[in-house]
Amino acid sequence: MLELRLVQGSLLKKVVESIKELVTDAKFDCSPTGFSLQAFDSSHLALVSLLLRSEGFHHYRCDRNISMGMNLDTVAKMLKFAGHDDIITLKADDASDSVTFMFESPRQDKSSKFEMKLMDIESEHLGMPEAEYHAIVRMPSVEFSWICKHLSSIGDTVVISVTNENEGVEFSSTGDIVTANSVYKHNTTVDGEVNVEMNEPVSLRFALRYLNSFTKASPLSTTVTLSLSSELPLVVEYKIAEMGYIRFYLPPKIDED
Template sequence: MFEARLVQSAILKKVLDAIKDLLTEATFECSDSGIQVQAMDNAHVSLVSLNLRSDGFDKYRCDRNLSMGMSIAMSKILRCAGSEDTVTLRAVDNPENITFIFESPNKEKLAEYEMKLINMDQEHLGIPETSYSCVVKMPSQEFSRICRDLSQFGESITFACSKEGIKFSATGDYGQATVKLAQTADADNEEEAVVVNMQEPVKLTFSCRYLNCFIKAGPLCAQVQLSMSNDVPLVCEYKIGDIGHIRYYLAPKIDDDEEN
């Protein structure tokens, strides 16, 4: 028996919104400690790692570890939930279906949606613990804005991080766009702060397409954390309230010349 209840369905909605553009289906690993999702997009360029801790749920019960392959069409189900609704996920031990139950705050409305699970090949990647050269924390809104703006100029955005701050730049046929963010001097307002934690400067180029998917997670958290090392995938992490986090890994673009 697996049952997880969240008072705020909005969180789950946002999480699904944050992954639905990248993934078509994903395996939800449910264990006693929580729900974990790890899935790559079809091109194997980006990876979503979602972690929802059990203690973040209002009620969580997982008797056996479950691996449930779910179509991301579940976002359609979640769209049916009102923003104030309480959501409960429920599945039996050897499930073929998963049930979403939405309760209105006044308990007057109860909606149940059942979704078929799908069999999925396990494709779990071991992600090594890495200490990154640069860890930048910045307002997620700002990051979303930059990615959106710069993606108009080119297919990829170059992140250059130095002690002073982080520079985003894109070059395309129309011209070049550069956005520099300086490290915030006084970190009074944590949500608005830009914090650069740098061991050594990095410069990486990433595809806009994926970044624009990542920023869909913006509503989840006021701050985004970008972890970068040269020639290593970018980690773009959003906290999901107190429940957990969603991490996006994005493989950098490398010069073709080097490759050939």
């Protein structure tokens, strides 16, 4: 038996909105310790990893490990029926091929119920070992979203650099006519603090269309963490209150092509 009750139902709506552009069909894994997801985008290049710990739910019951395959566009359409302050409950029996979504207003004067067929989705769970990165950048999520959006009007890729010279983090993009460079200094305040830790200088190029997709998770957290290393994919992480996180992994582009 699975039963999850989330008083802050808007959180689930934000989670689904943040990943449905990347992932069409996803398998959510539920265990006694939490609700998680790991899935690649259609090109098998970007990876999204989600964790919502059991203690963050108002009520959490999961008698045994269960996997639920869902179409995220369908889930997003259902969640449109939930008000911003609605309480959301998910229920599924152990042997069931469907999951029930229930939305209740805080005053319990309105409720909606949906039953959705589950999908059989094959996926491989990848272990993500802890690694030491060359540089870690923490900055306001709205600022990261802003710079990615505006650099997209210049070029298709962005070079993210953390070096001794820039004393912070630099975002640069080159188009046919214009080259743009923006530097955020360590510990400056731009609607929040920018913190840069550098173990080794690093400068890597990434596709902006993916980064702009990742920034759809900005409503989940005021801060974003970028972990960079020349040997590892970029990790873009948004903490979800005290519940967990959503992480996006993206390998750097080898060249401009």
